[in-house]
Amino acid sequence: MRHDEQVSTPKTTPRTRYHHGDLRNAMTDSAVELARAGGPDAVVLREVARRVGVSATAAYRHFSDAEALLFEVKGHALELLARSIGVAVAAVPPDGDPGDVAVARLRAAANAYIDFAVDNAGLFMTAFCLTKVPGQQFEGVPFTDAAAFQALGGLLDAIVATGRMPAERRPGAEIAAWSVVHGYALLLVGGPLERHLSEQEQARARERTLDLTIRGLIAAD
Amino acid sequence: MRHDEQVSTPKTTPRTRYHHGDLRNAMTDSAVELARAGGPDAVVLREVARRVGVSATAAYRHFSDAEALLFEVKGHALELLARSIGVAVAAVPPDGDPGDVAVARLRAAANAYIDFAVDNAGLFMTAFCLTKVPGQQFEGVPFTDAAAFQALGGLLDAIVATGRMPAERRPGAEIAAWSVVHGYALLLVGGPLERHLSEQEQARARERTLDLTIRGLIAAD
DNA sequence: GGTCATTGTTAACGGTGTCAACATGAGGCA
DNA sequence: TGCCTCATGTTGACACCGTTAACAATGACC
Secondary structure (H helix, E strand, O other), rough: OOOOOOOOOOOOOOOOOOOOOHHHHHHHHHHHHHHHHOOOOHHOOHHHHHOOOOOOOHHHHOOOOOHHHHHHHHHHHHHHHHHHHHHHHHHHOOOOHHHHOOOOOHHHHHHHHHHHHHHHHHHHHHHHHOOOOOOOOOOOOOHHHHHHHHHHHHHOOOOOOOOOOOOOHHHOHHHHHHHHHHHHHHHOOHHHHHHHHHHHHHHHHHHHHHHHHHHHOOOOO | OOOOOOOOOOOOOOOOOOOOOHHHHHHHHHEEEEEHOOOOOHOOOOHHHHHOOOOOOHHHOOOOOHHHHHHHHHHHHHHHHHHHHHHHHOOOOOOOOOHHHHHHHHHHHHHHHHHHHOHHHOOOOOOOOOOOOOOOOOOOOOOOHHHHHHHHHHHHHHHOOOOOOOHHHHHOOOOOOOOHHHHHHHHHOOOHHHHOOOOOHHHHHHHHHHHHHHHHHOOOO
């Protein structure tokens, strides 16, 4: 419906063979690029088909719906997010006090989450933005998040194992941790924080938010 | 684009007078109802006009854009959210230890925020969901949030005043607090939590998340 | 009571998702 | 080898959407 900015190179590769050969993946990739650049609203079935060099209706041989295509994009975005976090966590040097390392890993994961949201705002929005009240059947975020959720749990378990966090405080901690980071990221990406705070203030706010959360997790009471 | 469910009564009030008299407000109200029921995607200019009993193009006498209408709805949704929180905070009995009262107020605000998101998922999504990477000019959440932000600051100041929270931890605390609650609400509304957790687990998770956050805010270190 | 800006209306355009009917061609079976 | 079949892509059409241009009604002000 919105037909403003036609961002860039339509990139119509006018293929030679009648059958594309790998249309589903090609469309998904193209859709991911659109989402990266413009968020979920930019994922337009006809535009995707155009870029891949195929008629719009060809999409229906591989996706039941325009929404199904968007769903695929969400999955990809989540996978990229998870990978990005994994890299950051793995980059934490495992030397020194195990408790420090475990906490540093959690912090690295949190920062990677927020960094991803800032650096790939379009993908992040696409992954998490719900634009309609979901019906009976879930059509929110694909279940990939479950894996990420377990990974986060692992980080927290590690902290408990080093004695830095009371075990009885462990249950539900993933949800609290995820909530903070997710909320901060969303308030930042195109949200109020991005507008009301300078870049420096944002950095400070992020640090303090993470400090506070980690204190809540590991502070003795 | 999506033209599936036509939810309910089009409610076309075929007015008698040529001029509506209060078209702008009527359209805004109707749009808010659509958003409440179906989220931002349900706010369709032509449908709004239909319900108010007016031609689609009449909207352009009062809104520059379909987006402007949506923007108005966002403002209303935020106002309702703020009002809802205000009521909850005011309902906290001011008896007993001032520190307890101040903390209870913060907790009430947090719970009201999440309750609003759950009970008015469509409005909440409409208020906060960004569907496109914003351009130079902000087009995210209207600035009403600034007022809510200050109110939250007031709650935190009160806690500091009672000595329950170290003053040096005060700066940036709004952001941390808001982040948790906002993130939890968004993970809940149509998000992963709603699907992976039973209702009882959700209640427990919420309690623990708030506990953790408040501990982070007020725990001595 | 006449003038005119405000607020409506109709007609039309391009864009979008989607369906039905048709075209192509790659792979298996004779 | 040749044919048949079915997955894959195409064209054409429809309904809906946002938006603009040109026109009509009305109410307020002199």
